[in-house]
Amino acid sequence: MDCIIREAEIQDMVNVLALIKELANFENEPDAVVIDKSDLIKHGFSEKPLFKIFVAELKEEIVGMVLFYPRYSTWKGETLHLEDLIVKQEKRSLGIGKALYTRFLEYAYEQKVKRVEWVVLDWNKNAIEFYKKTGANILKDWRTVQMHEKALNEFITSKK
Amino acid sequence: MDCIIREAEIQDMVNVLALIKELANFENEPDAVVIDKSDLIKHGFSEKPLFKIFVAELKEEIVGMVLFYPRYSTWKGETLHLEDLIVKQEKRSLGIGKALYTRFLEYAYEQKVKRVEWVVLDWNKNAIEFYKKTGANILKDWRTVQMHEKALNEFITSKK
Numbered sequence: 001m002d003c004i005i006r007e008a009e010i011q012d013m014v015n016v017l018a019l020i021k022e023l024a025n026f027e028n029e030p031d032a033v034v035i036d037k038s039d040l041i042k043h044g045f046s047e048k049p050l051f052k053i054f055v056a057e058l059k060e061e062i063v064g065m066v067l068f069y070p071r072y073s074t075w076k077g078e079t080l081h082l083e084d085l086i087v088k089q090e091k092r093s094l095g096i097g098k099a100l101y102t103r104f105l106e107y108a109y110e111q112k113v114k115r116v117e118w119v120v121l122d123w124n125k126n127a128i129e130f131y132k133k134t135g136a137n138i139l140k141d142w143r144t145v146q147m148h149e150k151a152l153n154e155f156i157t158s159k160k
Numbered sequence: 161m162d163c164i165i166r167e168a169e170i171q172d173m174v175n176v177l178a179l180i181k182e183l184a185n186f187e188n189e190p191d192a193v194v195i196d197k198s199d200l201i202k203h204g205f206s207e208k209p210l211f212k213i214f215v216a217e218l219k220e221e222i223v224g225m226v227l228f229y230p231r232y233s234t235w236k237g238e239t240l241h242l243e244d245l246i247v248k249q250e251k252r253s254l255g256i257g258k259a260l261y262t263r264f265l266e267y268a269y270e271q272k273v274k275r276v277e278w279v280v281l282d283w284n285k286n287a288i289e290f291y292k293k294t295g296a297n298i299l300k301d302w303r304t305v306q307m308h309e310k311a312l313n314e315f316i317t318s319k320k
Contacts, residue, residue: 034237043238051232075194113312115312116307117307119305128303128305140303145280145288147295147296
């Protein structure tokens with residue numbers, strides 16, 4: 001398969017945004033994506049970028065991407081977080097997802113981080129089996145907590 | 161209560177490390193902390209710091225800290241992650257944890273991030289109730305996946 005995995009460039013962001021939106025549509029949340037191309041460029045290609053992306057290119061078409069950024073463990077030190085790994089619906093099962101995953105792990109290895117992490121839906125048994133086979137652990141008793149902008153604003157306003 | 165919440169400085173890192181180790185001891189994992197003071201200084205006070213810390217100071221003693229860093233949502237944009245909130249065992253129930261939590265949320269509000277997040281153990285009902293009261297959501301179906309340095313090295317080596 002003539003699939004090239006390479007670092008994303010600014011001009012790829014239109015295709016990266018399309019991948020993000022395709023996934024949101026697939027998950028029945030078409031309106032959830034509030035960022036646009038200029039946000040991706042501003043946040044990913046500034047002096048202090050918030051993330052890094054590898055894209056998968058097949059016959060000059062961007063067909064997938066993996067987006068990740070640094071995190072920090074107060075026990076272990078530097079870590080990397082895989083935020084999104086997306087492959088175009090019609091290009092699945094060609095090994096592109098695995099190639100992006102492997103490239104991300106190679107990068108983590110090169111950076112000598114102490115841990116990599118991400119999240120998975122608990123009903124996604126295929127993904128969980130795949131991750132376990134590659135040496136990852138699923139933490140059963142930790143839950144993600146999120147507070148969105150609206151609730152944050154309400155909390156702060158109520159304190160004033 | 162004469163508790164001051166302020167940004168941590170380099171000279172606080174000896175006390176911050178002591179708090180991190182106290183928590184690891186309390187969780188019966190005294191050997192889990194592999195970072196030292198110089199790592200905290202290198203990673204938190206460089207040109208591109210990996211995290212930011214607020215400390216709680218009570219009668220000139222550091223009695224608590226909250227450590228956090230930026231993350232990125234491909235749907236919402238800039239977010240902040242609360243990695244650790246620690247209060248010295250003998251200074252609990254004085255409102256110090258809530259003061260640190262509130263200061264973190266104020267900072268997030270000032271930074272205009274789209275979301276803040278963290279993780280909680282699913283059996284920690286008191287913490288979960290507290291978070292919910294402040295407007296946070298607990299995500300029930302997402303699981304954290306981690307691959308540690310050793311497994312990462314094995315995965316990469318097996319590919320070569």
